[in-house]
Amino acid sequence: MILDGETTGTEADDEFVQIGIISSAGEILLDTLIKPTKAIHPGAARVHGITPDMLAGAPTFPAIFPQLRTMLAGQQVIAYNVDFDARILAQAGTRYRLDEIATSPWQCAMKQYARYYGQWNPKYNSFKWVKLTEACALEGITVTGAHTAAGDCLLTLKIIQNMAAALAE
16 A cells, blocks of 8 residues: 655654555545644645645544554555655654554655666765656656645556556566
């Protein structure tokens, strides 16, 4: 399954404001706003467009956690920039004193795409990471729903499908 989240920001105390999960077939399994305990950083709000008014009636992270845990338990999880989404999930677990979700090791579609695209970044001694929307543009994928959790999951799936098709040739 593919997971993506939108957050209050990028710092060590930031939280999800939206989580999306889709199946490998592209079926949306979860697409929910989440009411955080802290304000959304203006920079994050400019990216995803989620406002406090939109979150007023949203469930809290602890309220959706049982469903999230059930969905992810034992599953192979893919994310575009897995380090970020996994860190925010771990931060939420710590913040709310929730059990860790036992999944198979997560996979990073962004790092896979970086290897596939093949542009070397000597500064970091690795392949250059490419933003999701930029990767879509490079692959000729029409971008719809960018910077929404489920929308980014669907775009990630299209990137994975493109890489698989190209490598199969």
